[in-house]
Amino acid sequence: MIENKMKKQIISEFRKNPDVLIEDLSSQMLLRGNVLKIIQDYIKEHPNRPWSQKYEGLLYLPKRISLYSVADFCNLSCRMCGGSKGKLKYIKAEQLETIINHIPSVELLTFVSGNSEPLLNPDFVDILDIVNKRKINVQIVSNTHFLTEKVVNKLVLLDSCVDYNVSLDAVSEEMYKEVRGASIEPVIKNLEYLKEQRDKYKNNNIDLSLLMVGMSDNIEELPKMVKLAKSLNAYRIKVDHMTGVAEPGDFEKNPNWQSILINAFTIANELEIVLNVPNDTWRKIVEYLGTEKTETNNDDKKVEKTDNIVEGVCPWLETINIYTDGKIVPCCHIANDLGNIFNEDLFFNDKYINAKINLSKGKVFKACIPQNRSNCNYAVQLKGLENTEDYFIEEN
Ligand SMILES: C[S@@+](CC[C@H](N)C(=O)[O-])C[C@H]1O[C@@H](n2cnc3c(N)ncnc32)[C@H](O)[C@@H]1O
Ligand code: SF4
Ligand code: SF4
Structure with missing residues (x-):
């Protein structure tokens, strides 16, 4: 009524x-x-x-902004990434106000940072104030060296939901140093303070996750990492494949990787920690155990490539990707220019609207077709159909 x-x-x-x-x-x-x-x-x-x-x-209008809130400098030089070493660029608090004014539909702000670190943004605490005032939830992936008391004290009192992901990769001082080139001590100290404050305020707005880029040596520490997750009140561990060719290679190069993962799953089950692994890894584990796959703890859907049948549309329809200078691009895979968010309301931006109209019909940019890099599952299906004009957005 x-x-x-x-x-x-x-x-x-x-x-x-x-x-x-x-x-x-x-x-x-x-x-x-x-x-x-x-x-x-x-x-x-x-x-x-x-x-x-x-x-x-x-x-x-999108529900999610994927925002490069920082760029061009990182405090670490992890071996599988390197980290940028230029001059830090960042989105200032008042610029974020403008962005949100121009995209009033936003419900979730994801801080992406390329080869940089979101907590290096000097305006980070003010930015949290803005998202809270605007009732926007946040998603953060951080090395957590700068999760200061000031940031924690702000985070635990937000009304917004916070999906906080710590890129940890290791548990022991030696392995952390090997992978991330720094001491793990300040990170653990910061996470212990976070736990203390979450307990004190009975905070249930923060979902804490530990991340591991699984490589052939650090995968040995996964079972210990599950125990650490429990002690820090993290609900989940997420293991990803390593992209690129950094030594010592992906975790599946470790001759014992299956038994290490099975051990980690057993502990995770006992301690009620969610353990996410890549879908292809999950399938291999199931095969290794000789059992039928009945369920997966992963959300991604496998897309089967069939010769003539293309399924779905661009998976980024509900998201907008924005760089530190305000440039809008279609997603995290390609950099086609869709205008600048500082200039006008997004719903009056013709470049952006035309792109979304076409993407929502199943068309893509030529650049969407993957060459030698990872890409979205939808565009992967179109490889080989480059000459079928029905699938491509005309570009001037
Ligand atoms: C590039 S970092 C940027 C955010 C922040 N500096 C951090 O480390 O969390 C984002 C995520 O990418 C992961 N990453 C870095 N290099 C990678 C690689 N070669 N393959 C897969 N993931 C990688 C990091 O471990 C981190 O979880
Ligand atoms: S993974 Fe993150 S912390 Fe490590 S060098 Fe890359 S950007 Fe910096
Ligand atoms: S690569 Fe193309 S189809 Fe895939 S998410 Fe990006 S814009 Fe969408």
């Missing part, structure tokens, strides 16, 4: 004075969720009305 009344009121205001309504909703961070959906449904049902045409871009 109340919902119906609200719907009628929104549509009536949208028809009478769309500019005022959109401006008002946007400034109050209400142009998202159910309210945005009501307007989107109306636009879809009445595409030829002038106000629907003017605000067609609302149909393509």
Whole structure:
């Protein structure tokens, strides 16, 4: 009843004075969720009305911003990454305000950092204040050397949900130094303080995860890492393959990798820690045990490549990727220029809207087709179909 009344009121205001309504909703961070959906449904049902045409871009507003909040400098030089060693670039707090003003639909902010470190951003605490005020959840991947008391004290009092991922890779001082070229001690100290404060405030907004880039030596420490996760109140460990050719190679080069993983799964099960491994690894473990695969703890869906059947659409439709200078690109795999977020509201950005219209129809940019690098499962299916124009977005 109340919902119906609200719907009628929104549509009536949208028809009478769309500019005022959109401006008002946007400034109050209400142009998202159910309210945005009501307007989107109306636009879809009445595409030829002038106000629907003017605000067609609302149909393509993303829920998630994947933001390069820092770039070009890292405090570490991990052996599988190297880390950037230029001059640190970063998004300032007031720039983030502008970005959110221009993308009022955002519900989740993911801090990505290339070969840099998000907590090096000098405005990080102010940025957390902004996302909290705007009711936006956050996702962080960090080496955690700069998880200072000031940052922890802010994190534990946020209303926003925080998905906090620590790139740890090892448990012992020796192995951590081998992989990350630094001492693990400050990281553990910071995580112990985080646990203490989470306990003190009975905080349940933070989901803590430990990450491991699995290589042939550090994989030996996975069972110990599960125990560490328990003691730090982390809910999960996520193991990834190493990309690239850094020594000593991916964890599957360790002759005992299957038994190490099985041991880690057994401990994780006992301690009720979620242990995520790559899908292909999971399948190999199941094969190794000689049992049928009944379930997987991974979310990714395997895409079978069939000669003529292409399934799905671009998996980044609900996300926007933004660099520190405000440049918008379609996703984390390609860098086609879709304009600059500092210049205008995203729903008036024609380059962005045209790209999303085409991507939502299953088309892709030529650059989406993977050469010798990892890419999204959708574009992988199109390899070999480069000459089939139906699948490609025209670029000028
Ligand atoms: C590049 S870092 C940037 C964020 C931050 N500096 C950190 O280490 O968490 C993001 C993630 O990529 C992982 N990573 C680095 N090099 C990698 C590689 N060659 N293969 C797979 N993952 C890698 C890191 O361990 C980290 O979890
Ligand atoms: S993995 Fe992260 S911490 Fe390590 S060098 Fe790369 S960016 Fe820096
Ligand atoms: S590579 Fe292309 S299809 Fe894949 S996520 Fe990026 S933009 Fe979308």
